[in-house]
Amino acid sequence: VKIKVQMFGDLRRFLPPGSGFNETELEVEEGGSPDSIRAQLGIPVPAGSYLVMLNQEKITDDTLTEIRLHDGDLLTFVPPIKVGIGN
């Protein structure tokens, strides 16, 4: 299964060497999940400080391990807009 992974902002540092500016293509084993991709790329857990989107739809943390990725999927990791001021 081949998917496209996008990362924006400072999350780009987790893209593997040789990736494009903010995206890369990954071979994923059958049955792979967003959570397994996150682990493979070394993005810290828990989530919550960033959004995960599959094919431009937000997915919730509790489904990260359940969802199965399919050929051609677009998985996007979106960093926080800004850390809070006075929150």
Add this chain to the structure above:
Amino acid sequence: MQQQLGNQLMTWHRKLLRVNLTKGTCKSEPLNMDWAQAYLGQRGLGSKYLVEEIDPAVDPLSPDNKMIFATGPLTGTCASTAGRWSVITKGALTGAIACSNSGGQFGGELKMAGWDMIIFEGRSKRLVYLYIENERAELHDAGDLWGQGVWDTEATIKERLNDPLLHIASIGTAGEQGCRFACVVNDLHRAAGRSGVGTVMGSKRLKAVVVRGTRGVAVDDPKSFMKASTNAAQALAGSEPRKGFTNDGTLAMMDVTNAIGALPTRNFRQVQFEGAGKLNPAAMQTPNEHGHTNLITNGACFGCTIGCGRISHVDPQHFTVKDQPKYQGASGGLEYETAYALGAAVGVDDLDAATYAGYLCNELGMDPISLGGSIAAAMELFEIGALTTEHTDGLELKFGSAEAMVKVTELVGRGEGIGRDIGMGSKRLCEKYGHPDLSMSVKGQEFAAYDGRGMQGMGLAYATSNRGACHLRASPFAHDFQTTEPEGKAEVVKNTQDFIAAVDSTGLCLFTVPSGLPQEQVAALIDSDCQGDWDVNRLMITGERVWNMERQFNLAAGLSAKDDTLPKRMLTEPAPSGNAKGLVTRLDVMLPTYYQLRGWSDDGIPTSETLTRLDLQS
């Protein structure tokens, strides 16, 4: 010369310059140090002077309005980003209190010249500029600068005075022509941008303020201050968000807001833009089909260790500049707000066109946010037939047309043709052409680059901002990122409004905190810089005092709770996609809670208990 009070060094010079443009006089007077203790500097102290000195009901363009250039206590020190200064006045765009904040080098230079603040009053009979060289301050004739843009104005004055190290804040043709969202631009491409502060400057026939300062700036406790500023620089150096600002600038936001569905598109009819990928950091940093890369490097203001600014150049083959060598060199931009306003808001996905139009905003002296918002409104008016080619002298003012966007930018900046109407701002424009609901504004000021449905807290922040819709008066970003549920938004908006009001009064850049500087370190900088004990709690109280003082001014100016609202589109048209798909802005839920947390009545009026608690009871 370092100022001293008793045996202590002082961050303040303890003097302001009062310039009466009607009489042509420049006089030094003592700074009110009691007010500096209660309101800090810059936004807080400048607003206090304005509130005390003008009738809130005054016409913003009358000689009776005043305009204040104010530094903060940290301005000109070696703390990271401590070069900020503000223009405070009654806004020409809004009729509300206005405070526009700028960076560059000008603020630090003004403080180095020995002045904490300048108050301009009256109106000159002829066009003049103010020249300051340390304690020397005088008005010079500027008649020959009429019609010049900011860039030529700076070059002409530097050549005339034979001093390339001058720092200059000026207006371009937009401010001369009465464009309601004209700004004051300093150091070529930094601006006190919002609310029409440049329009007020133009109404006073003041073309520029020119500063050369060689005095020092002292602090209250140098040893503690050096420790605090070193700690702050180290906190920023190691911070990932800071690196994000440095690497991608504010433009990094484009991918994020588009992903979550909070990127206002085509006058807020959509919340995601299919062309966002042509306006993002990748587009700016990747060679185009001609091998040209838009971004040259990043740029920093006075003492800044973040460097979020962008220095770019437009592809010389692009239609905007191919016959204009003047615009082919390096210049300031593109920032996120400009990319939104002159990109997504008008449905244009042309990076170089937005960059060029951003240059024009700097040169002619316009706020790109209000410009883009007003062009977007005009494009919708055109689409529904309320504006026609008869009004536009044949220009097809259609969403997606980079050519039309650029042409209108030129017309607005020069006050020509349909540019005069669009230069009134979207509120006046849409009222004139019979569709007031199409103005995406609050208190007459256009929304910034965040949709209030995809970011519900930002919707509340827009509705309650004292200077009209603004993304820099509160910081609900993190909370909005997590949820579109309205619960909890009012508290986040209220608290961040207060803290930002304090930071805006220090001389620091607001971006220090989202770049990784903890609030406690901001307080440590102020505590070592100023007399008195300063901690986060005192900063919060000071910010709350400033916020309520601004509110009182607006109420006296004739604004009321009915102005704490949003356009019909935000309240009745659900977001068509993204995280907030199907949602409108839940102002009905958030606003009553906000008033309650503020200690205001149901009518949005601060109670006497609130005013007493904040020492604002007259």
